Amino acid sequence: MRPYDAFLLISFGGPEAEDDVIPFLENVTRGRGIPRERLAEVGEHYFLFGGVSPINGQCRDLLAAIRADFTEHEVDLPVYWGNRFWAPMLTDTVRKMAEDGVRRAVALSTSAYSNYSSHRAYLDDIERARAEVGPDAPEIELIRPFFDHPGFIEPLVDHTLQALERLPEDKRTGARLLFSAHSVPTAMADASGAPEQGYGTGGAYVAQLEEVARLVAERVGGGHRYDLVYQSRSGPPSQPWLEPDINDRLEELAADGTEAVVVVPYGFVSDHMEVKYDLDNEARQTAEKLGLAFERALAPGTHPAFVRMVRELVAERAQGAERVGLSTLPGCPEGSADCCAQR
Structure with a gap:
């Protein structure tokens, strides 16, 4: 090696x-x-x-x-x-x-x-x-x-399917998938890949999250509708961060008649504190209050x-082998002063 x-x-x-x-x-x-x-x-x-x-x-x-x-x-x-x-x-x-x-x-x-x-x-x-x-x-x-390596996507697919199986049988077909990632200030998200590098509004971070959600949902199959949501926001209320917050989206889905959700913590590689508290505690409590059946998929882990x-x-x-990935999104321009720059 x-x-x-x-x-x-x-x-x-x-x-x-x-x-x-x-x-x-x-x-x-x-x-x-x-x-x-x-x-x-x-x-x-x-x-x-x-x-x-x-x-x-x-x-x-x-x-x-x-x-x-x-x-x-x-x-x-x-x-x-x-x-x-x-x-x-x-x-x-x-x-x-x-x-x-x-x-x-x-x-x-x-x-x-x-x-x-x-x-x-x-x-x-x-x-x-x-x-x-x-x-x-x-x-x-x-x-x-x-983000788009098969070794990252496959565990997310497997764990999402397992979470769907844990839902009551009569609620699985119509279950909504919520792909949850850590929110960041919108200015930071915008800085993670400029339009000339192949990324649109929201930069590389949002584009990659959108792509992973699509890749996982397609492989899970079953025609499940899905949403991108964010969690673990911090900072002053005056500073704009990526939205919607998962708890806000749960309330909207319940009002629209959704009966069950599977939350996929695809912004994380393990079930650490922000998964255990923000999803297993806060989001689960929100879902229970709203009468939503709730399951959380495991992160990739081991x-x-x-x-x-x-x-x-x-x-x-x-x-120096060719990059392996399931998407056509450009990679991070490593070596550039603009690589994931903070703004």
Whole structure:
């Protein structure tokens, strides 16, 4: 697997004890002027789960699956893991890689799409970590956004079909699919791919979300109608963010006579806190209040196709192979100053 001598998984990170919650949130919001009372309010989401975010455990499960897959297919790369906002911190991991003699690594972020927070921020954090480690820091190349890779689409299809099967039999045929992604400010969405790069209004992020929803819905079959919805909005009310919010859309669907929904968290690769709280808690409560039958599909997690995708993306990057994807959307213009720029 040359020219690389290590693989690095980069994720968001999350608290693993109640005492971790506020320091973690301070890391996430540093420099944004978020009042402490707002952090305490968000912290209550974590305290419902004993202060433990699922994301670190899910990363450990994914790492174990990747190591096993690498071993089975004779991919001789040590596997490392670093987070942006909580232990193991990315800088500490990059320092350990340098101490181990790693000189060039290929990295995968736990985010499939193109926008500042899900792609460019990872590139920036890599460079920041390398600068902190110093001249011995390894080169680290980040794998492209993988939103339309078959290994991302297949788990979403499988998990959506399983969720449909969990609905009452008399409500499955007419069930509405709600594809839920993390909302971002509209200015950030607009910046993720300019029209001259092949993207229209909303930039790459919205275009990719629309494409994945179409790809999954077509493969699920059954003629289910579907909607794109957003969740986990933050920031001042005066700042426009991508809409509709999932809870608002649930109310509209119930008023129109919809009886059942399946929520597909296709903006995420694992069932972390924003899935567990915003969907399994808040959205489910909204649906129950409205009398809607509600099921939530699993995120890709450690689905065999997703694990296989990681190895295939490493090989694609190492060998300079042609990009594998199910859509014709242009890829993120990596190397450009405008790649997922923040506005």
